[in-house]
Amino acid sequence: MDVKISKGANIKIKGSADRVYANHTEPEFYALKPTDFHSLIPKMVVREGDYVMAGDVLFNDKKNEKIKFTSPISGHVLEIKRGEKRKILEVKLQSDDEIKYKKFNLSAPDELKRQDIIDFMLDSGLWPFIRQRPFSTIADPSQQPKAIFISAFDSAPLAPDNDFIFHGDNGLFQFGLDIITQLCNGVTHLNLDGNSNSNKVFREAKGVQINNIFGPHPSGNIGVQIHHIDPINKGDVVWYLSPQDVLTIGRCFRDKKYDVSKIIALTGPKVLKPRYYKVISGSSIKGLVSENTSKDQKRFISGNVLTGQRIESDGFLGFYDSQITVIKEGNYSEFFGWLLPGFNKYSLSRTFFSWLNSKKEYDLDSNTHGEERAYVVTGQYESYMPIDIFPVQLIKAILIEDIELMENLGIYEVDPEDFALCEYSCTSKIPVQSIVRKGLDIIQKEFS
C-alpha cells in the first residue's frame, strides 16, 4: 500500500550523523529508567548493592507483575534514585568489566507457539519493547492486537538512518520478524520510507505487509501510518515496535540471552563529529559527549529535538531511544528579535527573511522565541497534522476535560509525538504535547 502525506515539514537543523561508526570507551555506568515507560508504576525487586547479571529482574510492573524489566548488563545496583513523592527515577548500575548473561531456556524456534513467545519475552525482559496504541504504553500480553506496525524509518529531525544501521544484516531482522508476526492474528505492517530507496532487508522482508510512506515528517510516526493504513477506532488496540527492537528480539531468541546492544546516532548542532555508535541500552552518555561537543552551555536530549527527554551530561540513554541530540541552551535575550529582518532566524512560516535561503541548515537552540499566549493564529496546526482530525479543537476539548468530545474528535488515533510539529510551529507557544498526554491520561484513567 502506498500512502502519500503532504502535510508536515522537515526541520532544517544542523548536525546529522555521518554514516560512520566511531569507537568509544565502554561506559562504566548504566541505568534503567522507569520513567521511560509511560504510566508505569515499578515494583522494585533488587536493592542497592545487589549483584545482577544481564537479564536479571530489576523491577516489575506493579499492575501486571508478569511484565519484568531486566538488567542490560551485569554488575552491582549502585543507586535507586528517587524524585518527588519517592517516585523511582533511575535504577543505576555499575558494570562489570565483562558482561555475564543469564541463560534462558527455550525450545527450538520453529516449534514456538504464541504463548511460548510471550512467556519468553516476559521472562527475559523483552516484552516492554512491544508498545500499544492508543496511549503508547507497554502492550498488555493477555490482549490480541488487531495489527502490528513497524516503521522501518524515522522521519524526525536528525534521526538515525535505519538503512545504514541495517547494512550488512545477515537475516537476523527476518528472524525477529518471524517471531513478531506470530504475536498477532492480523496483519503485521512494515512501513518503508517512500522518499528513498530502502535497505534490501526491509524491501524483501517476508510475512509482513509492506507499505511505502511518502512525504515529510511526521510520515515516520507510527500514529500517522496507522491512521492511513488501518485506523484505530474506539476499542481497537494496535501494537508497535521499532526495527532495532525487532533485531534485539531476534538476537535474544537466537542466543537465549538478554543482549540489548543497539546502534545509536549522536547528533545535533553542538556535536563536533556526529557519528554512529554501538552501545548497550541504558548506557551513560558521558563517554560519548564529553570530548565530542562544543564548549557552549548545552542541553542533552535522549531522543530527537521534538519528542526527546532532557538528560544530564552524565545521564543515560532512554529505553526506546536510538539517538542523542545536543543543542545549545538558548538562555539569552535578544534585542528587538521580533522586529529585525531575521536572515538567520529559522521559521517554518515566512515571517523572517530566512526564507530567502531555503537550503541552509540552522544551529537551533532551546530558546522559546517568545512567550505563551492565547490562541490567535489559526490554520497553523492543520498544515502539520497529516491525520484527519481537528487538532486545535481536540486540544480545547482536552483543556475542558470533555471526555465524550475528545473521543468524538479522535483522541484514540493520536499521540503526543504526532503534535510535535504543531508545538514547534505554534505562534502562541502552547505546550501541545503535554496537553495531549494529559488528555490520553484522562481517557485511560476513565476506562481502566
Next chain:
Amino acid sequence: MKLMRNILDRIKPHFEENGTLHKLYPAYDAFETFLFVPNHTTSSGTHIKDSVDLKRTMVIVIIALIPCLIFGMWNTGYQYFSQLTPDMNGYKDSYTLFDSFIYGFWKFIPLIIVSYAVGLAVEFAFAVNRKHQVNEGYLVSGMLIPLTMPIDVPLWMLALSVIFAVVVGKEVFGGTGMNILNPALTARAFIFFAYPTKMSGDKVWVSSAESIDGITGETALGQLASMVDINPTSQNIINKFGQFSSDGVYSLYNSFMGFVPGSVGETSVIAILIGAAILIFTGIGSVRIIFSMFIGGLLMSYIFNIFAPESNLFMSLNPFHQLCIGSFMFGMVFMATDPVSAAQTNTGKVVYGFLCGVLSILIRVFNPAYPEGVMVAILFMNVMAPLIDHYVIEANINRRKKRLQMKLLKS
C-alpha cells in the same frame, strides 16, 4: 542595547515578587519583552521552537498596512489640495506629491497617536488589574482603527470608540484570542451608529470639508445610494452616473488606484493588494478567506447585474468596479481575515469568506442606509463563524462514527 539591558535588569527587582511595584509587573514585563525577546528556554515538549511569535505576527500585519497608510496620507492631501480654489486659504498653484503627503501626514498622525495611546492604556490597565500579560493584539487594532475612519473624525470620538472596542469588543470576553467580534470593526461600528453625522454624507471624507465652504467629497457608495429609485433618465442622474464612466471621478481606474474620497486606508485597491500579497506570502492572512470573499462579492455583483431593473443603477455597476469602491477590498484583506473572529477550520474559512462577500454586496446595494455593507456583513459573519465551524467539525465526527459502525457491522 547593553545599556538598556542593564537598566532593565537594575529596575526589575522592584517589579518582582516582594518588590514595591509588584502590582505593575505586567506593565514592566510588556516593556521588557517589547525591547528584548526574553531568555526563556523550553521546559516541556519540543526542545526547539519556531522563531515566530505573536509579536512578529502582528508586526507583519502592520508592515502589510504600511502601503495603505502611506497612500492614505498622500490621498488626504491630494483630495484637499485638488479642491481648493485660488480664493481659499492654503491654496497652492502647484502642489507636489510630497506636499500632499506632508499635509496628510500631519492630519493623520494625531489619529494614530490617540488610537495607540488610549487603546494601550486600556490594555495595560486590564493587564495590571487582572494580573496577566499585555497581549499584542492591539498593535494591529490600533493601526486598523484610524485607517477605517474619516480623516476629520474628532479625536475624542476616536478615543471613545477605541475604549468601547477594547473593553466591550475584547476584554470582557477575556482579551486577545477570546473575542467574538473583530475589535477594529467594533470601533468603527460604534462610531458609525453613535455619531452617524461624522461617518456619512459628503462633508466628512475630505479634510476640512466641514470648515471650508466649497470643499465636498461624497464617497462612491454615497453617490450610488442616492441614485436608487429615481428616474434614471433624468439629467441629474445621468450626470451623476457619468462620474463612474472611464473619465469620471469614480472611474474604475481612479477607484482602483485610490484617487477618491473615503476612509483613510480603504481607497487604494493597489495598496491593499500589496498588503494582501505580504499577508498571503508570509502565511499570516488566510488565502482561503481572501479568495472566497472576493469570489462571493464578484458573484453577487454579477447576479445583481443580471437582475438589475432600469431604475437601479447601483445594481448594474460592473462587478469589478463594485468591488473596487468602498471598503470591500480593505475589509476583505484586513478585517475578514482576523483569525480570532473568523471561522477557524479550513473548510469553514471558505464558507465564511464567501458569505462575507455575498452579504457585503447584498447589504450595500439593498440597504442604502448602510452604504458600507462590508462592516455590517463581516461583523454578522463574525457572530456566525462558530456555527460554521460547528458543522464542519460535526462532519468530521460523523465520519469517524461511521467508520466505527462499519467495523461493528463487519464483526
